[in-house]
Amino acid sequence: MCGIVAYIGPKDAAPLLLEGLQRLEYRGYDSAGIAVCGRTGGLRLRKVKGRVADLAEAVPARFKGTAGIGHTRWATHGVPSDANAHPHLDAAQRIAVVHNGIIENADELRARLAADGTAFASETDSEVLAHLVAAHAGEGVALEDAVRQALAHVVGTYGVAVLDSAQPDRVVVARNGSPIVLGIGEKEMFAASDVAALVRYTRQVVHLDDGELAVVRADGFRTFTEDARATAKEPSTVDWEVGSYDTGGHEHFLAKEIHEQPDAVERTLRGRLDDRFHTAHLGGLNLDARELRAIRRVKILGCGSAYYAGEAGAQLIEELARVPAHAEPASEFRYRNPVIEADTLYVAVSQSGETYDTLAAVQEVRRKGGRVLGVVNTVGSAIARACDGGIYLHAGPEVSVASTKAFTCTAVAFALLALHLGRIRDLSPADGRRICAGLKALPDRIREILAQEERIAQLAAAYAKHDGMMFVGRVRGWPVAREGAQKLKEVSYVHAEAYPASELKHGPLALIGPGLPTVAVVPDDELLDKNLTTLGEIRARGGRVLTVGHRAPDARLADDSLVVPRSEPELDPLLLGIPLQLLAYHAAVALGRDVDRPRNLAKSVTVE
Ligand code: BG6
Numbered sequence: 001m002c003g004i005v006a007y008i009g010p011k012d013a014a015p016l017l018l019e020g021l022q023r024l025e026y027r028g029y030d031s032a033g034i035a036v037c038g039r040t041g042g043l044r045l046r047k048v049k050g051r052v053a054d055l056a057e058a059v060p061a062r063f064k065g066t067a068g069i070g071h072t073r074w075a076t077h078g079v080p081s082d083a084n085a086h087p088h089l090d091a092a093q094r095i096a097v098v099h100n101g102i103i104e105n106a107d108e109l110r111a112r113l114a115a116d117g118t119a120f121a122s123e124t125d126s127e128v129l130a131h132l133v134a135a136h137a138g139e140g141v142a143l144e145d146a147v148r149q150a151l152a153h154v155v156g157t158y159g160v161a162v163l164d165s166a167q168p169d170r171v172v173v174a175r176n177g178s179p180i181v182l183g184i185g186e187k188e189m190f191a192a193s194d195v196a197a198l199v200r201y202t203r204q205v206v207h208l209d210d211g212e213l214a215v216v217r218a219d220g221f222r223t224f225t226e227d228a229r230a231t232a233k234e235p236s237t238v239d240w241e242v243g244s245y246d247t248g249g250h251e252h253f254l255a256k257e258i259h260e261q262p263d264a265v266e267r268t269l270r271g272r273l274d275d276r277f278h279t280a281h282l283g284g285l286n287l288d289a290r291e292l293r294a295i296r297r298v299k300i301l302g303c304g305s306a307y308y309a310g311e312a313g314a315q316l317i318e319e320l321a322r323v324p325a326h327a328e329p330a331s332e333f334r335y336r337n338p339v340i341e342a343d344t345l346y347v348a349v350s351q352s353g354e355t356y357d358t359l360a361a362v363q364e365v366r367r368k369g370g371r372v373l374g375v376v377n378t379v380g381s382a383i384a385r386a387c388d389g390g391i392y393l394h395a396g397p398e399v400s401v402a403s404t405k406a407f408t409c410t411a412v413a414f415a416l417l418a419l420h421l422g423r424i425r426d427l428s429p430a431d432g433r434r435i436c437a438g439l440k441a442l443p444d445r446i447r448e449i450l451a452q453e454e455r456i457a458q459l460a461a462a463y464a465k466h467d468g469m470m471f472v473g474r475v476r477g478w479p480v481a482r483e484g485a486q487k488l489k490e491v492s493y494v495h496a497e498a499y500p501a502s503e504l505k506h507g508p509l510a511l512i513g514p515g516l517p518t519v520a521v522v523p524d525d526e527l528l529d530k531n532l533t534t535l536g537e538i539r540a541r542g543g544r545v546l547t548v549g550h551r552a553p554d555a556r557l558a559d560d561s562l563v564v565p566r567s568e569p570e571l572d573p574l575l576l577g578i579p580l581q582l583l584a585y586h587a588a589v590a591l592g593r594d595v596d597r598p599r600n601l602a603k604s605v606t607v608e
Pocket of ligand 1 (some may be wrong): 303304305306349350351352353354355358401402403601602603604605
């Protein structure tokens with residue numbers, strides 16, 4: 001997905017747009033551009049292949065204009081290039097458009113426009129929007145009407161911002177499937193794909209809903225549905241600190257967010273543990289005890305790390321509440337014509353709350369009458385608003401593309417949900433008390449693990465020399481292994497795959513040898529002996545072994561071991577994964593990767 005910013009007000013737009021794009025660069029970073037116009041019109045455009053920093057260098061000092069739009073791109077149609085970068089202009093160079101999303105009927109629209117003599121300057125689907133708006137922007141037609149009429153031709157998803165040098169007193173934005181949020185300033189207005197670009201200037205924001213369009217002027221905004229009916233929108237207040245968007249003295253956002261986890265977990269827990277009944281209070285569920293007791297199954301949906309966090313959540317729910325629970329990739333869900341059951345509770349997991357695949361899965365569940373909660377970090381996001389209720393993580397913004405604190409806080413949120421479900425069923429007060437104590441102790445346990453960073457960095461540099469790594473774990477260790485492999489792949493580009501440890505002998509063991517080391521998740525639980533047997537099978541084939549567990553196995557079974565403090569057995573997975581985050585991070589650093597903006601990826605994919 002891409003990042004969009006817009007500004008209109010008394011100030012010079014270009015520096016504000018560039019600053020906003022810097023804050024959104026985690027959304028896409030293969031090319032960037034801005035367009036501005038002054039009060040008397042006259043469009044100025046700069047766009048380049050490369051990062052926002054490259055664009056900033058290309059923007060000349062005398063690049064004046066008090067209204068403007070900007071874009072940082074994650075390519076879907078057309079290679080990263082200057083020509084394919086946004087903003088796109090119409091032929092008369094009067095209209096400028098930035099777009100996040102996919103126009104599914106772009107080829108048909110291009111053909112129709114070309115037949116009318118329109119010449120295209122790029123390979124992108126987005127460029128058709130500039131020509132469509134221009135085609136409707138006849139004499140005396142308000143920009144918002146031209147945009148609305150143009151979008152009526154579009155099949156697909158969009159978050160757009162449009163500038164018209166003939167109407168420099170406004171910027172028009174619209175949303176269908178890709179987020180757009182307005183920022184309300186003092187006699188100035190902002191718009192962006194994400195509050196990250198706004199919090200430096202204002203905390204008062206308005207999220208557009210799908211199908212909504214807004215006319216934004218320096219003194220305010222008005223919102224409309226796609227059939228031009230005015231809508232009333234209440235501003236909400238963003239509770240994130242501006243400092244949330246700095247690396248806080250760390251070299252990378254990924255390092256900052258790994259080290260933020262003790263505080264982030266404390267925020268997820270805050271006000272939600274009940275020491276009287278040894279349970280959890282979750283005000284946003286919108287489900288009372290009677291409704292929750294009627295739940296016979298939990299189905300968890302998410303993408304990427306959110307999916308793996310959901311797998312850890314499913315285990316917690318089965319262990320503590322004895323309710324069947326299962327996680328599956330949200331990206332596949334809607335395509336398999338799922339059977340939606342009235343007594344199943346669906347839970348959508350998303351840090352950004354804007355992942356299109358997860359949002360579409362939520363919409364599929366609700367379309368068929370299912371009940372869905374959101375476990376979401378970004379307040380007011382599309383998925384949060386599409387759900388019947390849910391649990392906000394309060395983890396603070398997660399900027400690095402690879403998810404770490406959101407993963408851990410999601411697992412904590414599921415522990416709270418599992419505790420709540422368990423204690424309205426058969427989980428005993430003693431067990432409830434035990435889990436409450438374990439959750440409260442997590443931040444300090446995480447701090448103990450983070451203190452091992454130097455040694456983990458040394459191991460990471462050694463293991464990063466391999467072309468690939470295997471990750472294995474049993475039962476509680478299995479989601480830890482999956483997320484560990486995901487992290488390593490995402491940020492270091494070292495191939496990694498995860499298997500249930502019991503599965504290794506049924507095929508993958510053929511891969512094991514001196515060239516393919518294995519990370520084994522080996523907690524001191526009832527499966528310890530089985531896991532040690534697996535280590536023996538690997539070592540017997542010359543495989544190198546790094547264990548993560550509660551004690552170092554015999555040197556005959558492991559070359560290296562990372563030891564984490566114990567929690568309650570059910571909560572151990574939340575700690576076992578922390579060293580693997582650091583392992584992935586330092587492997588990426590050792591390999592000189594772009595840690596916060598790994599190649600080919602984006603923080604949240606808001607397109608199909
Ligand atoms: C991917 C990100 O694009 O989306 C992953 O690279 C993330 O890090 C996944 O886990 C899901 O994102 P979200 O915002 O829905 O949790």
